[in-house]
Amino acid sequence: MLSQDFYSQIRQLPIRERLALIDVIVQSIHDETSSITPPRSLATSLLGLAKTNDLPPTDAEVEKLLDERRAAKYL
16 A cells, blocks of 8 residues: 555656656556466357367267157156
């Protein structure tokens, strides 16, 4: 936390020097954060999660899998 004395010293600076101080502060923050990679979104991180090298099942294979699942579940 900055002391009140520091704030009063800043307020006594001419506008040009205060603007220069702002530029220095912004540049220092930019330099520190430019190497930080922003977090990826959830959707981006999930891309390719279920990707396989196999071909997708055909309609007939899907129907057979669903029939087997229904039979196991309800019979």
